[in-house]
Amino acid sequence: MTLQDDGPSRRKVLECMTWAGTGVLWTVAGGVPASLGLIDEAVAQQAKGFTFLQISDSHMGFDKPANPNVKSTLEEAIARVKAVPGNPAFMIHTGDISHLSKPSEFDDADKIISQAKLDVHYVPGEHDLIDEDRGKLYRERYGRGTKGDGYYSFDANGVHFVGLVNVVDLKGGGLGNLGADQLAWLESDLRGRSASQPVVVFAHIPLWTVYPEWGWGTDDGGQALGYLKRFGSVTVLNGHIHQVMQKVEGNVTFHTARSTAFPQPAPGTAPSPGPMKVADDKLRTLLGTADITFKQNEQRLAIVDTPLKA
Amino acid sequence: MIRTSLLLRWAAIAVVMPLLVVSAKAEDVTVKIDNFVFSPQTLTIKAGTKVTWVNDDDIPHTVASTTQGLRSKALDTGDSFSFTFTTPGTYKYFCGLHPHMTGSIVVEGATSSNAPQ
Numbered sequence: 001m002t003l004q005d006d007g008p009s010r011r012k013v014l015e016c017m018t019w020a021g022t023g024v025l026w027t028v029a030g031g032v033p034a035s036l037g038l039i040d041e042a043v044a045q046q047a048k049g050f051t052f053l054q055i056s057d058s059h060m061g062f063d064k065p066a067n068p069n070v071k072s073t074l075e076e077a078i079a080r081v082k083a084v085p086g087n088p089a090f091m092i093h094t095g096d097i098s099h100l101s102k103p104s105e106f107d108d109a110d111k112i113i114s115q116a117k118l119d120v121h122y123v124p125g126e127h128d129l130i131d132e133d134r135g136k137l138y139r140e141r142y143g144r145g146t147k148g149d150g151y152y153s154f155d156a157n158g159v160h161f162v163g164l165v166n167v168v169d170l171k172g173g174g175l176g177n178l179g180a181d182q183l184a185w186l187e188s189d190l191r192g193r194s195a196s197q198p199v200v201v202f203a204h205i206p207l208w209t210v211y212p213e214w215g216w217g218t219d220d221g222g223q224a225l226g227y228l229k230r231f232g233s234v235t236v237l238n239g240h241i242h243q244v245m246q247k248v249e250g251n252v253t254f255h256t257a258r259s260t261a262f263p264q265p266a267p268g269t270a271p272s273p274g275p276m277k278v279a280d281d282k283l284r285t286l287l288g289t290a291d292i293t294f295k296q297n298e299q300r301l302a303i304v305d306t307p308l309k310a
Numbered sequence: 311m312i313r314t315s316l317l318l319r320w321a322a323i324a325v326v327m328p329l330l331v332v333s334a335k336a337e338d339v340t341v342k343i344d345n346f347v348f349s350p351q352t353l354t355i356k357a358g359t360k361v362t363w364v365n366d367d368d369i370p371h372t373v374a375s376t377t378q379g380l381r382s383k384a385l386d387t388g389d390s391f392s393f394t395f396t397t398p399g400t401y402k403y404f405c406g407l408h409p410h411m412t413g414s415i416v417v418e419g420a421t422s423s424n425a426p427q
Contacts, residue, residue, distance in 0.1 A: 130384035172404030272345035
């Protein structure tokens with residue numbers, strides 16, 4: 001476990017983690033944005049606030065039974081993105097753009113995602129760094145102006161955004177890994193910033209421990225969260241687990257987005273976290289995108305997850 | 311019918327067995343990667359044995375370790391990777407993409423009768 005023990009509330013969260021396997025979501029932990037899933041309210045907020053989008057886990061090149069046509073579902077997701085009201089500022093992609101890091105897979109992703117006509121801020125997933133040169137293709141395409149294996153930060157509308165890489169140099173028996181260099185960079189990146197500035201951190205593997213038995217967590221994620229502790233509003237956005245999970249701990253809201261390619265099982269409900277084959281008419285209810293709206297003077301960002309098909 | 315085929319199988323094994331014993335080469339062994347598990351997870355072999363990992367999952371995996379050469383490229387569904395263990399010892403390895411997947415190969419010294427060279 002990498003997160004700080006916050007007493008009773010921590011215990012409650014752990015309790016919920018064990019329930020997650022039977023389908024009870026993080027909402028039980030309390031504090032989840034009230035607008036979650038309430039489209040009308042979210043649209044009203046979008047009219048006043050600053051909205052960006054998250055897509056994740058496109059897995060271009062995947063062709064197995066769980067979804068033999070991942071290009072179609074990515075196209076549908078982008079069509080949806082184009083229809084989002086309120087002029088979203090940009091998009092973040094939380095990794096696994098490709099399935100096998102092939103140039104043709106990155107090409108397909110770029111061709112489809114660029115149709116949204118939005119700036120896209122990427123972080124890599126482990127599937128994006130498995131070319132012969134271990135990530136050279138990713139860094140050439142998406143790594144301009146980034147540090148290390150592709151981490152960086154930027155500001156937009158008064159919000160500080162940090163893209164982290166936790167899929168490199170993984171240790172046997174371990175989880176996701178940020179590494180000492182990246183942590184030192186993060187600490188200095190945040191130093192001197194006003195604690196009242198909202199921070200959004202995004203990375204591929206969840207920075208919080210979702211389910212270590214399946215590797216769903218980041219070994220040194222707690223250290224990164226330690227640097228973020230003094231900030232009044234922190235939102236952590238991840239992918240990797242191909243399903244929506246959410247929890248709030250203190251000032252930090254954790255959230256994972258759906259994949260646009262294939263669903264994965266809820267923790268512990270299957271022998272492995274591998275692609276989950278569902279009935280054809282159910283697939284699109286388990287794939288989708290997320291809209292995140294920041295409203296001035298509100299601590300928590302409103303996150304609305306929208307499936308490709310309701 | 312069943313009894314006949316079983317008998318035939320035993321007869322075939324009886325013929326093959328002596329060949330294996332005199333063979334200087336240790337038998338090749340396969341480790342399956344299935345449902346995010348290396349199986350068998352711990353494998354004990356004689357020095358000189360070639361181990362082949364085969365990925366049966368719909369997701370790529372790798373074989374990674376700190377041992378020189380015991381590191382595969384990403385193995386897509388159906389891909390395999392082989393490594394011949396010549397030195398006795400315990401070799402721990404993991405999947406470089408899903409490092410909670412771990413396994414180990416225990417290499418025992420070859421007996422004098424079937425040592426490779």
